[in-house]
Amino acid sequence: MSTRVHQMERKCEFNILADNVKVQNVIDSILEHGPQEESIHVVDLDDIVKKHDIWLQQMSRVKPFYAVKCNDTQEIVQVLAKLGTGFDCASKREMEQILAMGVKPERIIFAQPAKPIESLIYAKKHEIKLMTFDGQYELHKIKQHFPEALLVLRFRYDSGKSYGTMGKKFGCDAESEAPGLLRLAKDLGLNVIGLSFHIGSAGDDWQSFMGAFEVARKTFDSAKNIGYNFTLLDIGGGFPGANCKPIDPYAKQINKAIDTYFANDSNVTFIAEPGRYYPTSAVTTITHVQSKRLVKDKDGKEIMYYYVNDGIFGTFYSAGHEKQQVYPVALNKEGPVKESAIWGPSCDPLDLIRPSVLLPDLQFGDFILFENTGGYSIVLANSFNGFPLPRLQIYVRESTWAMLQNSPIN
Numbered sequence: 001m002s003t004r005v006h007q008m009e010r011k012c013e014f015n016i017l018a019d020n021v022k023v024q025n026v027i028d029s030i031l032e033h034g035p036q037e038e039s040i041h042v043v044d045l046d047d048i049v050k051k052h053d054i055w056l057q058q059m060s061r062v063k064p065f066y067a068v069k070c071n072d073t074q075e076i077v078q079v080l081a082k083l084g085t086g087f088d089c090a091s092k093r094e095m096e097q098i099l100a101m102g103v104k105p106e107r108i109i110f111a112q113p114a115k116p117i118e119s120l121i122y123a124k125k126h127e128i129k130l131m132t133f134d135g136q137y138e139l140h141k142i143k144q145h146f147p148e149a150l151l152v153l154r155f156r157y158d159s160g161k162s163y164g165t166m167g168k169k170f171g172c173d174a175e176s177e178a179p180g181l182l183r184l185a186k187d188l189g190l191n192v193i194g195l196s197f198h199i200g201s202a203g204d205d206w207q208s209f210m211g212a213f214e215v216a217r218k219t220f221d222s223a224k225n226i227g228y229n230f231t232l233l234d235i236g237g238g239f240p241g242a243n244c245k246p247i248d249p250y251a252k253q254i255n256k257a258i259d260t261y262f263a264n265d266s267n268v269t270f271i272a273e274p275g276r277y278y279p280t281s282a283v284t285t286i287t288h289v290q291s292k293r294l295v296k297d298k299d300g301k302e303i304m305y306y307y308v309n310d311g312i313f314g315t316f317y318s319a320g321h322e323k324q325q326v327y328p329v330a331l332n333k334e335g336p337v338k339e340s341a342i343w344g345p346s347c348d349p350l351d352l353i354r355p356s357v358l359l360p361d362l363q364f365g366d367f368i369l370f371e372n373t374g375g376y377s378i379v380l381a382n383s384f385n386g387f388p389l390p391r392l393q394i395y396v397r398e399s400t401w402a403m404l405q406n407s408p409i410n
């Protein structure tokens with residue numbers, strides 16, 4: 001029997017740049033080579049470093065545990081490991097990836113409330129003690145397989161503005177369910193050290209954090225009656241990552257919430273699980289037009305369909321499934337614009353990147369660029385219909401590279 005070819009392998013190239021080279025210079029030189037079969041992710045690692053600096057400046061009291069699920073590109077997680085972030089891992093494979101870099105297990109939270117037993121056994125073996133839970137069955141499972149774990153009870157607090165309500169799947173009700181779960185944990189002799197929540201992803205909603213902190217405060221207080229003196233609050237993800245959406249209002253709100261509800265708790269550690277915050281703006285995707293068609297709708301209105309070499313089974317899952325807007329930029333093209341739609345390459349009618357946008361007249365091989373495409377893109381890409389995965393071209397500036405080389409991982 002022949003060996004099966006691994007069809008999902010990512011093609012990846014790594015380059016060190018002089019400090020004065022801009023992303024735009026890199027993109028220009030890629031474009032000079034003309035259209036390629038795969039779309040290209042231009043990954044700027046300096047942007048990840050910059051994002052981390054901003055986080056530290058604005059939310060120094062909240063330690064980020066990067067949610068690996070958002071973009072697990074090795075070079076990205078390695079930069080974060082060197083910068084000293086923690087990691088939110090949801091699976092055994094993610095934990096393996098992070099530990100393999102030499103990151104200490106204390107820097108990992110296993111933030112998957114519904115854990116496969118195998119991964120729990122793995123976590124125990126590798127001393128990844130910190131983990132979330134939100135139900136009674138999970139508590140019994142943890143008691144059986146990892147009774148020394150440091151548990152974090154996830155409660156539900158939904159922003160209502162995000163693309164998908166996290167609370168539909170995870171998080172207990174803080175008022176009606178948390179006390180019972182904490183009593184059960186106590187009876188089982190388990191060590192619950194704090195709480196977590198996730199307001200939801202991509203909701204542009206900093207306001208919700210105040211309410212979530214208030215619920216957390218009340219639950220910290222009521223837990224004392226059950227014998228738990230919490231020392232950890234994990235405020236989840238939900239931070240924006242595009243370069244046009246700064247985290248300033250989030251940071252302000254969170255700092256205010258800490259001062260409002262936890263001013264007298266110097267023993268409480270705050271952590272967060274930012275996913276899209278870190279990699280989104282680091283990635284620009286280069287696509288090109290492979291086909292086009294002029295279509296008339298039922299009212300006779302014309303729309304130009306462009307079919308490009310990347311779609312919702314590649315970089316743009318979020319555009320298709322979460323209806324998140326992406327912003328195409330037609331390169332080096334001027335002239336009158338026309339109502340257009342941008343489709344992916346597959347035969348699936350769901351494979352629509354942008355249903356309506358004004359674009360100049362584009363020809364086969366013309367480039368369309370998408371900025372801010374580093375979050376929930378390459379991790380969700382597959383080779384449906386036989387189309388290749390985006391190719392990663394990863395860049396870092398010389399001085400950043402030297403700084404990272406000198407930063408040990410521990």
Ligand SMILES: Cc1ncc(COP(=O)(O)O)c(C=O)c1O
Pocket residue numbers: 067070088111112198200201202236237238239273274275276277
């Ligand atoms: C438990 C958990 N933490 C963190 C994240 C990251 O969220 P975001 O990318 O919105 O920051 C997610 C995303 O699904 C999640 O499920």
